[in-house]
Amino acid sequence: MIRLAVLVAALAAGCYSPAVPSAGYLCGSDGSCPQGLSCVCGACVSSPSEAACSLTLEVHPGGCMVGDGDSLCVTEGQAFPVTITAFADANHSVPSSYSGTATFASSWGNARATAPFTFEKGVATASVALDRASPSHKTYLTVIAGTGIGQSATGIFIDPPPFTFENAPVLAPPVAWATDDVGLPAIDHGPSGYTLYFAGANSDGIGIGSATSPDGTSWTPAPQPLLPPEKGKLYYSPSVLRLSPTDVRLFYSVTSFGAASDLGVLSSSDGGKSFGPQTILPTPCASDACNGGIQFPWLLPSPISSSEWLLYFTRDWKSPLPTIGIARSVDGGQTWATDTVQTPDNRLNLPRDAADGFSARVLYDARTGIYRMWFAQAVDKCNTVINYATSTDGQFWTGTREAVLPITIGDVGWAKANPAVVGLLPGAIEPPDPASSSPHYTLWFSALMANPSANLLFKALLPCVPIGIGRATRP
Numbered sequence: 183m184i185r186l187a188v189l190v191a192a193l194a195a196g197c198y199s200p201a202v203p204s205a206g207y208l209c210g211s212d213g214s215c216p217q218g219l220s221c222v223c224g225a226c227v228s229s230p231s232e233a234a235c236s237l238t239l240e241v242h243p244g245g246c247m248v249g250d251g252d253s254l255c256v257t258e259g260q261a262f263p264v265t266i267t268a269f270a271d272a273n274h275s276v277p278s279s280y281s282g283t284a285t286f287a288s289s290w291g292n293a294r295a296t297a298p299f300t301f302e303k304g305v306a307t308a309s310v311a312l313d314r315a316s317p318s319h320k321t322y323l324t325v326i327a328g329t330g331i332g333q334s335a336t337g338i339f340i341d342p343p344p345f346t347f348e349n350a351p352v353l354a355p356p357v358a359w360a361t362d363d364v365g366l367p368a369i370d371h372g373p374s375g376y377t378l379y380f381a382g383a384n385s386d387g388i389g390i391g392s393a394t395s396p397d398g399t400s401w402t403p404a405p406q407p408l409l410p411p412e413k414g415k416l417y418y419s420p421s422v423l424r425l426s427p428t429d430v431r432l433f434y435s436v437t438s439f440g441a442a443s444d445l446g447v448l449s450s451s452d453g454g455k456s457f458g459p460q461t462i463l464p465t466p467c468a469s470d471a472c473n474g475g476i477q478f479p480w481l482l483p484s485p486i487s488s489s490e491w492l493l494y495f496t497r498d499w500k501s502p503l504p505t506i507g508i509a510r511s512v513d514g515g516q517t518w519a520t521d522t523v524q525t526p527d528n529r530l531n532l533p534r535d536a537a538d539g540f541s542a543r544v545l546y547d548a549r550t551g552i553y554r555m556w557f558a559q560a561v562d563k564c565n566t567v568i569n570y571a572t573s574t575d576g577q578f579w580t581g582t583r584e585a586v587l588p589i590t591i592g593d594v595g596w597a598k599a600n601p602a603v604v605g606l607l608p609g610a611i612e613p614p615d616p617a618s619s620s621p622h623y624t625l626w627f628s629a630l631m632a633n634p635s636a637n638l639l640f641k642a643l644l645p646c647v648p649i650g651i652g653r654a655t656r657p
Contacts, residue, residue, distance in 0.1 A: 283298070283306075355649065507522055526539065555571045597650070
């Protein structure tokens with residue numbers, strides 16, 4: 183207590199001046215430093231022997247598939263260790279006792295230290311994460327301390343982490359009114375739990391229904407559909423947009439046989455407990471960018487403006503232009519500005535006329551400033567796989583390298599065990615919960631089979647039908 187009183191008195195008298203640690207500050211723009219320290223190689227140090235004028239960086243591979251013989255391989259978003267050594271000269275020949283810290287940069291995406299670290303006697307071990315899966319070219323990691331710079335000598339491939347799939351479907355027919363087919367999910371996580379929207383089929387056609395869950399594990403289907411099946415009409419591919427705790431919009435595709443798909447919406451003012459009558463929005467299809475209508479819509483708020491919506495959709499597969507479209511609206515969907523999205527290059531050995539992307543599901547990762555897309559590609563008719571791509575602007579996308587395989591039915595135990603299942607289709611993607619101790623992305627998807635209908639027109643218009651909804655997670 184006496185020592186504390188003396189310290190308080192010293193502070194009040196203005197005579198307490200703790201020593202500034204060497205390398206604890208970078209130099210000012212004019213080379214200035216706190217008293218007792220000198221600016222050497224961009225850092226304020228006690229002596230030149232404590233500066234970091236050059237650095238070496240050794241990267242230790244993370245746990246993912248092996249790169250080629252001249253490369254390392256790490257997993258997107260997952261920490262891997264590096265060792266950094268500081269030198270007091272520019273030629274990596276004079277050891278340094280540097281005791282500050284450093285920052286990281288990457289030639290692809292962003293690099294960050296996953297925990298604070300400092301050097302001890304000129305050496306530091308740090309954990310680093312790279313946040314964007316790389317295409318076929320290699321990535322190089324850079325470390326920076328003051329003006330001292332070091333770079334990884336070996337190129338790095340960044341691969342996405344694999345998904346872990348649940349052992350059984352979340353929903354499979356029959357589900358209440360949907361006695362034949364169930365799939366194309368959309369998920370809404372509200373204050374009171376989860377609502378899973380889906381397309382379902384019975385003898386009358388295809389409509390849209392829902393199921394609720396307090397915990398995301400046990401589900402209670404609504405006994406009646408939100409959009410009942412109608413003869414000669416299809417309601418499919420719901421996408422939910424929660425604008426506030428009470429304002430929920432449910433978008434979907436709707437078409438009559440032989441016509442282009444329109445974009446419909448149901449609106450709720452009570453958080454999704456009830457919805458008003460359907461509204462068909464003005465079509466964004468005034469240009470070739472949306473030839474074929476709005477199929478497999480996916481909406482999300484724009485990260486650029488709170489008043490802007492982004493709509494990703496699928497165009498006519500038979501068009502020579504890219505089949506993924508993007509539209510932007512700043513007036514609640516009354517008008518749209520549209521464009522096409524080139525199918526991300528993943529260098530898959532697929533037939534050129536069958537490999538265009540469709541059913542794009544997109545998230546914006548605010549932590550990294552990166553858009554992430556999961557999309558379908560058809561190997562042959564209903565034999566579809568799920569691929570992954572990233573973007574910095576939501577318009578131009580880059581796929582993974584060729585060695586990263588798409589998600590197929592072979593990855594999903596319950597789908598592989600069903601001989602009728604021939605493909606997978608992404609349905610919804612949930613972002614990580616920042617409050618979780620183990621944040622992860624959640625992918626909802628459909629298992630597809632060839633349409634068994636005896637109605638040749640229906641079979642021609644809808645060659646594949648969903649027979650179950652699955653779920654998977656990845657970091």
